[in-house]
Amino acid sequence: MNYGYLLSGMSYHVKELLLLLAMMILPIIAEILVKSTFNKYSRVRSLRGLRAEEAAEMILRANGLFDVRIEHVRGSLTDHYSPKEKVLRLSDSVYGQTSVAAIGVAAHECGHACQHDKNYLPIIIRQKIVPVVNICSYTWYIVFLLGCLFTMLPFLIYVGIAMFSAVVVFQLVTLPTELDASRRAMKTLERDCILETSELRPARKVLRAAAMTYVASLAASLMQLARLLLRVRR
Secondary structure: OOHHHHHHHOOHHHHHHHHHHHHHHHHHHHHHHHHHHHHHHOOOEOOOOOOHHHHHHHHHHHOOOOOOEEEEOOOOOOOEEEOOOOEEEEOOOOOOOOEHHHHHHHHHHHHHHHHHHOOOHHHHHHHHHHHHHHHHHHHHHHHHHHHHHOOOOOHHHHHHHHHHHHHHHHHHHHHHHHHHHHHHHHHHHHHOOOOOHHHHHHHHHHHHHHHHHHHHHHHHHHHHHHHHHHHHHO
């Protein structure tokens, strides 16, 4: 069967509907995957009995980061590293927990701290474009819509698409940043024997599931970009 021919023969509305459905479904699937994987391995207690914040402190010290604080933040999987404050924040589902999943997540955030310390290029680029991307992410649709409504200002359509493209670029830079943080985390967990050999695979599964949320987000944004281009072509 010639799928390319079928795709080319689809109407504009069918193509847009398929893209819209995929945009909605992919992030949901990724979110379900990461939560189910984390919940599964959050019931597996690490053999060493280390709490996530203790493991994080060991990783930070092993990498020469003595000025990074570790704090507790409310929420589930709201863990993050703040480079300006040099604070690593661990969520309710991670802080104080001794599970393989919690230690894996904490190690991942330590990976981000190491990236900033080593001036890892993708995360530096990501940090520099954040102010522009924040503006674009909140205003691109307004600009695009104005271009559609006012026929005397058609260039605004292309400005809106360009602004949304900046958001896509940000996500493209974010993906390797997240993957590298997980790679650093797994390397340290194994090298410093924070997790036993049998526990490395479950921790890796948790981090891979988390990475899929960024893949899904990027895929959804690329589909949105395709929808915008379809509208212009129409």
